[in-house]
Amino acid sequence: MLSKRSSAERSSLVAAVAATAAAKAAVTRYGFRSTIALLRHHVANQAATSVNGAAYSLAFARRCCHCAVVSTQWYENFFYGMANELWDKCMPPEATKAEAEFIAAELGCLTGARLLDIPCGNGRHCRELAQRGYRMTGFDISREYIEKAKGLSPDVEWICDDMRNLKAVAEFDGVCCFGNAFGYMEHEDTVKFLAALSRALKPRGRFVLQSAAAEVVLPRFKEREWYEVGDMVFAEVNEYSAARSCIETKFTFIRDGKMETRPGRQFIYTAAEVQRMLAAAGFRILSTYGSIERKPFALGSEILYTVAEKI
Numbered sequence: 001m002l003s004k005r006s007s008a009e010r011s012s013l014v015a016a017v018a019a020t021a022a023a024k025a026a027v028t029r030y031g032f033r034s035t036i037a038l039l040r041h042h043v044a045n046q047a048a049t050s051v052n053g054a055a056y057s058l059a060f061a062r063r064c065c066h067c068a069v070v071s072t073q074w075y076e077n078f079f080y081g082m083a084n085e086l087w088d089k090c091m092p093p094e095a096t097k098a099e100a101e102f103i104a105a106e107l108g109c110l111t112g113a114r115l116l117d118i119p120c121g122n123g124r125h126c127r128e129l130a131q132r133g134y135r136m137t138g139f140d141i142s143r144e145y146i147e148k149a150k151g152l153s154p155d156v157e158w159i160c161d162d163m164r165n166l167k168a169v170a171e172f173d174g175v176c177c178f179g180n181a182f183g184y185m186e187h188e189d190t191v192k193f194l195a196a197l198s199r200a201l202k203p204r205g206r207f208v209l210q211s212a213a214a215e216v217v218l219p220r221f222k223e224r225e226w227y228e229v230g231d232m233v234f235a236e237v238n239e240y241s242a243a244r245s246c247i248e249t250k251f252t253f254i255r256d257g258k259m260e261t262r263p264g265r266q267f268i269y270t271a272a273e274v275q276r277m278l279a280a281a282g283f284r285i286l287s288t289y290g291s292i293e294r295k296p297f298a299l300g301s302e303i304l305y306t307v308a309e310k311i
Ligand SMILES: C[S@@+](CC[C@H](N)C(=O)[O-])C[C@H]1O[C@@H](n2cnc3c(N)ncnc32)[C@H](O)[C@@H]1O
Pocket: 075, 076, 079, 087, 091, 118, 119, 120, 121, 122, 123, 124, 139, 140, 141, 142, 145, 161, 162, 163, 164, 177, 178, 179, 180, 181, 184, 185
């Protein structure tokens, strides 16, 4: 079929194959013929893209979603480029300030206390908390984020590593884990991570966790979602595995005609499961909230905050 196409179209198809990571995955999974059929559709619709904006690209991304294979350690190779830029755009400075106030209040530490922010991302909470007089350590797997953070705040201790490798013992007065970063790892690794956090804290040290619990995520679960954030378009195709209680997502980021797709997975825990896991790791639960204004946590809450103390 390809031979009947013009050489211009063939070049266009080949260029699209080279440029599209999703297409490369499709070639591996479905073979070249099926991929060409997919890309022919892509090329035929490029004109429509200029008229319909991102809508077509999203339709293409959706087709590619069936190629997703989520690795157990997907997070090792996810947080760079457009994924990080999108997260940064979604977190306005006022939200970071309010969250830092909340963290400081709930940790209840004196100025000068040593705090760990894990994973810290671009270090937005570390910078705010350092300005309030805390001695901050930011820990994250994303080299891009940590390099950027080092440039902005050399006074903070930055560690670029996998949370699964946290080895500190009784070093910190308080710990926070914010930004929907709970549940990325396999369940056994999350259990070990909570035990490592407990070891890293001094006795009576507190842990503040912000997480998208089952009561938050499942009532608003959608198989397909897309958003425009500034100059970027972001699409998700979600599949809920009831057997494993996790959401597998194909994320698509589009800007200036450039598209990146990456798979991810997040395990979903109810509020009570989080509390049981924390108790098993040596914590006592102090409070739970359903918002930063400290509304009671309920089915359909916007987020779950859990505050716990090391026994
Ligand atoms: C959505 S961002 C949130 C970052 C930050 N807490 C915030 O609120 O801006 C999730 C972060 O988790 C980090 N991350 C994911 N898995 C990790 C792991 N196994 N070890 C360390 N960092 C990890 C990513 O690199 C990314 O920076």
